[in-house]
Amino acid sequence: MPEYTSAVLQELLDGCLQRNRRCQELLYKQFYGYAMSICLRYTRNREEAKEILNDGFMKVFTKLESFDPNRSFKTWLTRIMINTALDHYRHEVRNNVFDDVETADQVSVDETVISKLSHEELIGLIQKLTPSYRLVFSLSVIDGYTHEEIAEQLNISVGASKSNLSRAREKLREMLSRINIDNYDRVAR
Incomplete structure (x- = not known):
């Protein structure tokens, strides 16, 4: 799918604010790959990533009025996807043990x-x-x-x-x- 210009993106966002289903679908399709790449980093598998992605897009559509059009939409979307993944983690894995070590050696990866x-x-x-x-x-x-x-x-x-x-x-x-x-x-x- 071609990259949208800022004017086209703004039209899509305006349509989403008006709850226009077609605009929501186009926005979802345009940013699906980008958002999925974020979600995959925080999950065990593709199905879990899709669940987080869909929850994240629901937040996008319900909180779009808080988006500042003078800022980058991708940056805002990234933050929502990361926060949605963290919310999912907190909800699903409450009893996870984090080790408390005051200092940790840095291990380099080849x-x-x-x-x-x-x-x-x-x-x-x-x-x-x-x-x-x-x-x-x-x-x-x-x-x-x-x-x-x-x-x-x-x-x-x-x-x-x-x-x-x-x-x-x-x-x-x-x-x-x-x-x-x-x-x-x-x-x-």
């Missing part, structure tokens, strides 16, 4: 292996992380939240955020190492 992975493969690895690791990793590494912001969003300590990020990186490094070993075994045969 950049050469990552550069060879497709976007889908990388998202697949992130989805294999536990919910607490996946959330902290996505918020910090992908969406640029600080540990203080993550701690506030998830109601955990800053140390727990750092610890979960460190452990998420370690788990990803282990998964990437297995990919390297598997690729080596295939080539060696």
